[in-house]
Amino acid sequence: MAESEDLSSSSSNSSSREDMHFFEGVEKxxxxxFAPNPANKNAxxxxxxxxxxxxxxxxxxxxxxxxTRNDQIDAYVLSESSMFVSKRRWILKTxxxxxxxxCFEPLLRLASEIAGYSEIEDLFYSRKNYKRPELQVxxxxxxxxxxxxxDSFFDDGRAYSLGAINRDCWHLYTLSRGGGxxxxxxxxxxxxxxxxxxxxxxxxxxxxxQMIEASMQPDPDQTIEILMTELDPKVMAIFTKDECxxxxxxxxxxGIHRLIPxxxxxxxLFDPCGxxxxxxxxxxxxxxxxxxxxxxxxxxxxxxxxxxxxxxxxSSDYGExxxxxxxxxxxxxxxxxxxxxxxxxxxxxxREIEHLGTIDQWKRRDIQxxxxxxxxxxxxxxxxxxx
Amino acid sequence: MAESEDLSSSSSNSSSREDMHFFEGVEKxxxxxFAPNPANKNAxxxxxxxxxxxxxxxxxxxxxxxxTRNDQIDAYVLSESSMFVSKRRWILKTxxxxxxxxCFEPLLRLASEIAGYSEIEDLFYSRKNYKRPELQVxxxxxxxxxxxxxDSFFDDGRAYSLGAINRDCWHLYTLSRGGGxxxxxxxxxxxxxxxxxxxxxxxxxxxxxQMIEASMQPDPDQTIEILMTELDPKVMAIFTKDECxxxxxxxxxxGIHRLIPxxxxxxxLFDPCGxxxxxxxxxxxxxxxxxxxxxxxxxxxxxxxxxxxxxxxxSSDYGExxxxxxxxxxxxxxxxxxxxxxxxxxxxxxREIEHLGTIDQWKRRDIQxxxxxxxxxxxxxxxxxxx
Numbered sequence: 001m002a003e004s005e006d007l008s009s010s011s012s013n014s015s016s017r018e019d020m021h022f023f024e025g026v027e028k029x030x031x032x033x034f035a036p037n038p039a040n041k042n043a044x045x046x047x048x049x050x051x052x053x054x055x056x057x058x059x060x061x062x063x064x065x066x067x068t069r070n071d072q073i074d075a076y077v078l079s080e081s082s083m084f085v086s087k088r089r090w091i092l093k094t095x096x097x098x099x100x101x102x103c104f105e106p107l108l109r110l111a112s113e114i115a116g117y118s119e120i121e122d123l124f125y126s127r128k129n130y131k132r133p134e135l136q137v138x139x140x141x142x143x144x145x146x147x148x149x150x151d152s153f154f155d156d157g158r159a160y161s162l163g164a165i166n167r168d169c170w171h172l173y174t175l176s177r178g179g180g181x182x183x184x185x186x187x188x189x190x191x192x193x194x195x196x197x198x199x200x201x202x203x204x205x206x207x208x209x210q211m212i213e214a215s216m217q218p219d220p221d222q223t224i225e226i227l228m229t230e231l232d233p234k235v236m237a238i239f240t241k242d243e244c245x246x247x248x249x250x251x252x253x254x255g256i257h258r259l260i261p262x263x264x265x266x267x268x269l270f271d272p273c274g275x276x277x278x279x280x281x282x283x284x285x286x287x288x289x290x291x292x293x294x295x296x297x298x299x300x301x302x303x304x305x306x307x308x309x310x311x312x313x314x315s316s317d318y319g320e321x322x323x324x325x326x327x328x329x330x331x332x333x334x335x336x337x338x339x340x341x342x343x344x345x346x347x348x349x350x351r352e353i354e355h356l357g358t359i360d361q362w363k364r365r366d367i368q369x370x371x372x373x374x375x376x377x378x379x380x381x382x383x384x385x386x387x
Numbered sequence: 388m389a390e391s392e393d394l395s396s397s398s399s400n401s402s403s404r405e406d407m408h409f410f411e412g413v414e415k416x417x418x419x420x421f422a423p424n425p426a427n428k429n430a431x432x433x434x435x436x437x438x439x440x441x442x443x444x445x446x447x448x449x450x451x452x453x454x455t456r457n458d459q460i461d462a463y464v465l466s467e468s469s470m471f472v473s474k475r476r477w478i479l480k481t482x483x484x485x486x487x488x489x490c491f492e493p494l495l496r497l498a499s500e501i502a503g504y505s506e507i508e509d510l511f512y513s514r515k516n517y518k519r520p521e522l523q524v525x526x527x528x529x530x531x532x533x534x535x536x537x538d539s540f541f542d543d544g545r546a547y548s549l550g551a552i553n554r555d556c557w558h559l560y561t562l563s564r565g566g567g568x569x570x571x572x573x574x575x576x577x578x579x580x581x582x583x584x585x586x587x588x589x590x591x592x593x594x595x596x597q598m599i600e601a602s603m604q605p606d607p608d609q610t611i612e613i614l615m616t617e618l619d620p621k622v623m624a625i626f627t628k629d630e631c632x633x634x635x636x637x638x639x640x641x642g643i644h645r646l647i648p649x650x651x652x653x654x655x656l657f658d659p660c661g662x663x664x665x666x667x668x669x670x671x672x673x674x675x676x677x678x679x680x681x682x683x684x685x686x687x688x689x690x691x692x693x694x695x696x697x698x699x700x701x702s703s704d705y706g707e708x709x710x711x712x713x714x715x716x717x718x719x720x721x722x723x724x725x726x727x728x729x730x731x732x733x734x735x736x737x738r739e740i741e742h743l744g745t746i747d748q749w750k751r752r753d754i755q756x757x758x759x760x761x762x763x764x765x766x767x768x769x770x771x772x773x774x
Contacts, residue, residue: 147553158551158753166534166546354758366545369756371741 023274024130025299025306027081027095028140031124031223032107034088034117035177043116044087046074052110053083059103061137062094068266068280073291075278077268081297082278086290088117093310095297097137101125101149122374123157123175125150128227128335129168131304143171162379163335163366170227170335176373218374219289222346223339224318226309226325230332236300240273250275255328260294260313260321273300279311288314307331316345319356326362331384334362338378350378361385410661411517412686412693414468414482415527418511418610419494421475421504422564430503431474433461439497440470446489448524449481455653455667460678462665464655468684469665473677475504480697482684484524488512488536509761510544510562512537515614515722516555518691530558549766550722550753557614557722563760605761606676609733610726611705613696613712617719623687627660637662642715647681647700647708660687666698675701694718703732706743713749718771721749725765737765748772 037043050064057063057078066077076083080098084091090107094100111117125146133142139149147159150173163169235254237243244250247267251257256277257265263279270276279294294311307329315321322336336353340346350369357364359382366381424430437451444450444465453464463470467485471478477494481487498504512533520529526536534546537560550556622641624630631637634654638644643664644652650666657663662685667678681698696712709723723740727733737756744751746769753768 151553157553159553160550160755161548161552163547164545165548166538166544367758368547371754 020303021301022132022135022304023096023299023301024132024135025095025297025304025308026128026130026227027093027297027308028098028100028127029125029225029310030090030092030100030104031122032090032120033122034090034111034115035119035121036088037116037118040116045085045090045111045115045117046087047116048085048110048114052114053085056103056106056110057083059106060092060094060100061098062096066266066268066278068264068278070264070280070282070291072282072289073280073293075266075280075293077266077276077278081276082295084278084291084293084295088121089290091293093295093297093308095299097135097140099137099140101139101146104150104153120175121177123154123173124339125173126171126337128170129165131229131306146171147173158372160370162337162368162370162377163381168229168333168335168381170337170379172377174372176375217343218341220314220344221288221290221312221339221341221375222314222344222349223310223312223337224315224321224346224349225337226322226334227337228307228309228326228329228331228334229305231300231305231307232330233302233305235328235330236298236302236305239269239275239298239300241269241271242273244269247275247277251277256296259296259309259324259328260311263294274298275300281313288312314345316348317352318346318349319352319359322356323359326359326382333381333383336378336380336382339375341375347376350376353378353380356380407690408688409519409522409691410483410686410688411519411522412482412684412691412695413515413517413614414480414684414695415485415487415514416512416612416697417477417479417487417491418509419477419507420509421477421498421502422506422508423475424503424505427503432472432477432498432502432504433474434503435472435497435501439501440472443490443493443497444470446493447479447481447487448485449483453653453655453665455651455665457651457667457669457678459669459676460667460680462653462667462680462682464653464663464665468663469682471665471678471680471682475508476677478680480682480684480695482686484522484527486524486527488526488533491540507562508564510541510560511726512560513558513724515557516552518616518693533558534560545759547757549724549755549757549764550768555616555720555722555768557724557766559764561759563762604730605728607701607731608675608677608699608726608728608762609701609731609736610697610699610724611702611708611733611736612724613709613721614724615694615696615713615716615718615721616692618687618692618694619717620689620692622715622717623685623689623692626656626662626685626687628656628658629660631656634662634664638664643683646683646696646711646715647698650681661685662687668700675699701732703735704739705733705736706739706746709743710746713746713769720768720770723765723767723769726762728762734763737763740765740767743767 062078062080064076065079068075074085080096081093092100139145150157154175157173157175160172161169238250238254247269250269251267263281265277265279267277275298277296281292297308299306309325338349340349361384362382363385364380364382368379370377449465449467451463452466455462461472467483468480479487526532537544541562544560544562547559548556625637625641634656637656638654650668652666654664664683666681684695686693694716725736727736748771749769750772751767751769755766757764
């Protein structure tokens with residue numbers, strides 16, 4: 001297989017690596033849920049104006065290149081991946097050598113001063129292991145550095161590595177009020193002292209409403225990610241200007257538009273190659289206030305091909321969706337992660353994925369389940385065989 | 388609580404740390420199952436004579452201080468923890484700044500030249516995070532270094548970190564023939580080339596018998612470990628020469644002899660403090676050919692107290708055993724790990740521990756399940772509250 005020959009030659013000949021073209025497709029994914037503000041029912045992250053997002057994304061080393069919205073979610077295609085802004089949920093997914101944790105402080109300030117939120121309810125920072133970690137920029141030069149950075153903000157964040165850490169794996173830093181502790185309280189820090197003071201004032205009141213809230217059922221929520229490597233070069237060729245002149249052509253030709261029906265698609269084909277798409281939909285059930293989305297990002301070069309699929313679409317059986325995605329892209333290896341809270345119809349995803357030992361020619365090599373304060377997580381890794 | 392004050396003062400005043408007495412109770416645990424040798428039915432690790440074990444343990448930086456046996460298992464108390472030798476299973480558990488991975492090559496050589504084994508069937512190297520990793524000796528200065536060392540021997544070992552890696556966690560390197568790959572083949576290596584050549588010769592024959600064996604049910608096997616920190620100083624005082632003059636007195640006074648009935652106990656009380664015990668039993672069911680054991684090691688100093696409990700006793704309900712152990716030692720925090728293969732009566736341990744959200748005043752903070760090639764693993768971490 002030409003692809004794996006390319007891969008082995010690039011990794012064995014390290015002296016010439018510096019000269020080779022390389023792009024890190026693996027994204028850093030930051031998802032933050034702000035706690036509803038009892039003193040401000042109109043709090044909304046979408047109040048933050050575009051120039052402020054532009055400035056914030058400069059600290060991340062990327063920029064907005066396309067935008068679409070519905071009445072639940074603002075969806076941005078970025079020069080490096082995507083950003084989704086809802087009333088109280090913020091998602092930033094960026095690839096390459098971007099530095100999303102660098103925008104953490106400015107984001108908290110905008111959330112507090114403009115959007116009206118002073119408390120984080122849940123935070124998830126996650127990524128697959130990088131293909132070339134040595135090319136990353138601080139504080140992203142390794143998971144330890146990323147954890148130390150986040151630990152400087154939070155007293156009770158928890159860091160996990162799922163999968164075989166000497167092979168394909170996936171890192172997660174998470175923080176959840178559901179844990180019943182002080183884990184949502186930012187540490188004293190000069191830079192965000194103002195926010196901290198606001199939090200202190202709300203704290204007591206909050207703890208009470210918290211008790212009531214805890215006895216209530218949370219809104220259902222779930223996220224599935226499928227992170228694929230060593231993809232079929234024939235499929236990857238679709239996402240080049242050589243083969244397609246427009247993003248829409250690539251979307252149709254690959255079958256991306258059929259993966260989740262009913263999505264309004266905003267797609268982008270990079271020159272000479274590379275592809276990003278955001279899909280948004282209102283057909284995710286009435287209970288889902290923060291908007292339904294999907295997003296796909298493709299690094300097609302055979303030497304370091306990478307495709308990520310992510311969606312918060314609810315399903316009691318992700319098997320079919322996983323099959324559609326991997327039959328579309330034909331990865332050599334892939335990781336699946338599913339987060340689901342207890343009211344989600346995906347709450348049994350772990351048992352369902354447990355039964356997916358083999359999908360077509362892909363065989364599962366790892367499966368791990370973790371119970372966190374508010375969410376259950378299922379992690380699985382598959383390889384094509386014979387490889 | 389005096390204990391936690393001691394702990395916080397020792398960690399905040401790092402400049403005086405060098406002068407403080409410290410002992411790393413956290414053990415490195417290496418368990419190796421050699422594959423039955425079809426050409427040599429009399430292969431047996433217990434053929435390795437005592438002087439050779441003495442020499443091997445010198446490379447680990449520890450020595451034998453007591454010995455007991457039955458017809459299934461040889462049990463050694465070491466200056467730093469324990470060693471158990473059965474027909475084809477070898478367990479080495481060592482604390483302090485010992486270097487168990489340094490004996491890996493000599494062990495493989497003894498297994499091949501004296502005991503009659505040339506293939507590893509399963510290997511597990513595991514440990515809790517160290518309290519003071521900076522005091523460890525190569526190749527044990529961090530999990531990354533330990534993984535790199537083991538990866539230099541094996542092509543397909545898999546390394547995992549369970550639990551929150553920025554808090555209490557537990558590391559595992561595992562290798563299993565059950566994975567169906569080439570993972571049991573040692574890499575070409577001058578030092579163990581002879582063993583490797585023997586393996587090559589047996590390889591083809593082995594792969595065939597392997598196919599047959601894979602369709603057979605494995606002998607049931609399971610291991611439970613309970614790793615405890617921040618223990619009740621009143622309980623810890625039992626394990627000092629101040630309070631007890633003999634090991635037997637400490638065993639009886641603490642209630643260790645009641646934890647698992649029917650164990651023949653070999654216990655040792657260190658001067659001025661510290662305690663180790665091995666228990667062996669033949670009452671573990673006829674199917675259990677490699678012998679049943681338990682082992683406990685205690686570092687009682689309040690500044691760095693640590694107790695480990697380990698046993699391969701079979702149970703379909705470890706809840707009662709976990710309760711007995713933690714009510715005996717009163718830890719501030721503890722980790723439970725359970726390995727069980729599919730024929731073990733502990734195969735449902737994960738679901739059972741899932742229901743143990745709270746045990747007395749201990750509350751679970753983490754639970755993770757992993758399916759490996761031959762074993763399922765459950766990891767859970769608990770904290771006492773209010774802490």
